[in-house]
């Protein structure tokens with residue numbers, strides 16, 4: 001359920017401060033500490049899963065994606081446009097191994113996939 005050493009589990013539990021954007025029964029969303037775009041929010045399941053390829057129950061997976069859309073609406077970027085990114089393992093430079101969806105927007109992005117580490 002939770003990993004004692006995981007920073008996003010600590011954020012979900014309130015042990016590390018965060019700026020909350022959205023919350024539901026199973027999902028928490030907060031401002032990225034190092035924003036790459038004018039809007040940069042992280043959406044995480046409250047339960048600990050390592051990445052999007054982990055065994056995530058259908059209802060929690062649905063809630064995660066619904067929350068990403070809700071965050072875009074709350075931030076006013078649902079019409080202008082936004083991008084969802086889920087870095088997974090080393091080739092994609094995943095640094096926090098608690099699955100999270102980056103909600104990115106608020107400015108024109110390049111075509112193709114962004115390289116968040118570039």
Ligand code: AMP
Pocket residue numbers: 007016018031032033034035042086087093094095096097
């Ligand atoms: P990733 O590289 O896809 O694993 O993304 C991890 C993201 O977590 C990065 O964009 C970091 O800026 C962000 N991050 C790390 N620690 C925190 C924190 N304590 N609060 C908010 N965002 C964080």
Ligand code: ZN
Pocket residue numbers: 002003006007008009010047048049097098
């Ligand atoms: Zn975790």
